[in-house]
Amino acid sequence: xxxxxxxxxxxxxxxxxxxxxxxxxxxxxxxxxxxxxxxxxxxxxxxxxxxxxxxxxxxxxxxxxxxxxxxxxxxxxxxxxxxxxxxxxxxxxxxxxxxxxxxxxxxxxxxxxxxxxxxxxxxxxxxxxxxxxxxxxxxx
Ligand SMILES: [Cu+2]
Numbered sequence: 001x002x003x004x005x006x007x008x009x010x011x012x013x014x015x016x017x018x019x020x021x022x023x024x025x026x027x028x029x030x031x032x033x034x035x036x037x038x039x040x041x042x043x044x045x046x047x048x049x050x051x052x053x054x055x056x057x058x059x060x061x062x063x064x065x066x067x068x069x070x071x072x073x074x075x076x077x078x079x080x081x082x083x084x085x086x087x088x089x090x091x092x093x094x095x096x097x098x099x100x101x102x103x104x105x106x107x108x109x110x111x112x113x114x115x116x117x118x119x120x121x122x123x124x125x126x127x128x129x130x131x132x133x134x135x136x137x138x139x140x
Contacts, residue, residue, distance in 0.1 A: 020048040020085075025106070027053055027060035027096065036060075036099040038106040041132070042139040047089055047111050053082040059098060062106075066093035066123040068116050089113035091120045091140070093133075101127030107136050114140060 026039035043051060053062050053076070062082045063075040068090030076082030078098065086092070089111035096104035105125070117140075125133055 020050065021046070022050045022052060025051060025053050026056045027062075029057035029059070034103075036096065036102045036104040038096075038104065040106070042107045042109065042136050044109045044112070045086060048085060048087060049110075050083055050085045051108060055079055055081050060096045060104070061098070062094050063097045063100075064092060064094045066091070066116075066120045068092070068110075068113075086110045090116045093120050093123055095125075095129065100125075100129060103128035103132040105129045105132055105136075107140065109140060 023040075023043055023045055025043065028037050028039060029035065031037045031039060038053070045051065053060075058079050061076045061078045061080070062084075064071075064073050067073070068088045071088050071090075071092075074084055074094075075097070086108060090109075090113045092108040092110065094106050094108070107120075121137075
């Protein structure tokens with residue numbers, strides 16, 4: 001009986017996990033009082049989810065600057081929507097290349113895995129992004 005329940009539960013778990021989602025983040029010149037900003041700074045997603053960064057305001061892009069081991073660098077074109085499917089758990093840190101000193105950075109946390117946090121904290125950040133990064137860490 002217990003074995004059967006376990007089997008059914010694990011089946012439910014795995015089938016639930018197979019529905020990958022698409023999350024949209026807007027790249028904006030202005031959001032409330034903030035300038036040059038991603039609409040979601042810390043995105044917590046599941047493995048195999050996709051993020052689409054919408055080029056709502058012009059002049060932005062997405063450039064990975066910290067990823068889990070083995071993940072290749074990703075850099076999108078300025079003024080274009082970008083999309084990426086996250087196939088490895090961990091923390092991903094990215095910036096907007098033209099506005100990296102203006103605090104335009106973002107974090108994606110995949111599957112709640114913070115095992116590469118130490119490495120992420122060592123990534124070189126510019127100007128206002130240092131302060132923004134510290135605030136974002138509290139939301140992880
Ligand atoms: Cu930007």
